[in-house]
Amino acid sequence: GDSVTQMEGPVTLSEEAFLTINCTYTATGYPSLFWYVQYPGEGLQLLLKATKADDKGSNKGFEATYRKETTSFHLEKGSVQVSDSAVYFCALEGGSYIPTFGRGTSLIVHP
Amino acid sequence: DVKVTQSSRYLVKRTGEKVFLECVQDMDHENMFWYRQDPGLGLRLIYFSYDVKMKEKGDIPEGYSVSREKKERFSLILESASTNQTSMYLCASSLVQGMTDTQYFGPGTRLTVL
Numbered sequence: 001g002d003s004v005t006q007m008e009g010p011v012t013l014s015e016e017a018f019l020t021i022n023c024t025y026t027a028t029g030y031p032s033l034f035w036y037v038q039y040p041g042e043g044l045q046l047l048l049k050a051t052k053a054d055d056k057g058s059n060k061g062f063e064a065t066y067r068k069e070t071t072s073f074h075l076e077k078g079s080v081q082v083s084d085s086a087v088y089f090c091a092l093e094g095g096s097y098i099p100t101f102g103r104g105t106s107l108i109v110h111p
Numbered sequence: 112d113v114k115v116t117q118s119s120r121y122l123v124k125r126t127g128e129k130v131f132l133e134c135v136q137d138m139d140h141e142n143m144f145w146y147r148q149d150p151g152l153g154l155r156l157i158y159f160s161y162d163v164k165m166k167e168k169g170d171i172p173e174g175y176s177v178s179r180e181k182k183e184r185f186s187l188i189l190e191s192a193s194t195n196q197t198s199m200y201l202c203a204s205s206l207v208q209g210m211t212d213t214q215y216f217g218p219g220t221r222l223t224v225l
Contacts, residue, residue: 046202101154
């Protein structure tokens with residue numbers, strides 16, 4: 001079945017550092033890929049998505065490129081802020097139209 | 112903006128009690144989902160529904176049931192709560208059956224079973 005693997009956290013960075021959170025997936029066909037973010041005490045909200053190979057999703061300075069050849073959708077940001085501290089979830093939605101989520105990666109950004 | 116609301120942010124129940132968690136969405140979405148979120152395990156799908164009175168089991172349905180009598184409302188029921196059901200419960204909705212689509216989440220209900 002479908003699966004999503006994310007790097008384990010927590011990821012701890014200083015403000016203005018470069019961020020990468022790795023995400024790889026296993027799925028049949030051509031799934032859509034998502035990054036969701038969960039701020040403390042809140043539910044998840046969509047950060048960005050990509051629906052086909054080589055698409056780049058972007059939002060709030062975050063980017064991720066759908067790489068079919070490496071089955072990856074790594075999340076990047078050039079300069080993180082303290083307000084980016086949250087848990088980030090990679091997810092896919094394939095032929096079953098039922099989403100599959102990774103386990104989440106906690107990001108902690110220090111001033 | 113889509114809004115998904117959950118009846119309680121925090122809930123404390125005793126072992127053996129019947130527990131109802133309510134979720135309401137206000138954008139006429141067809142799909143609704145219940146997840147539980149536990150540290151180190153991420154989100155796990157309990158049940159989902161594509162339409163009124165329709166339900167499908169997710170990955171971990173044991174010990175839970177659901178009800179969807181109206182399109183906007185999806186209830187999760189713990190028939191006899193147990194301590195291993197202490198968790199964060201998240202409700203979500205998405206627009207149309209059979210299409211890849213963004214999920215919209217409620218704020219979650221943190222349930223403690225004593």
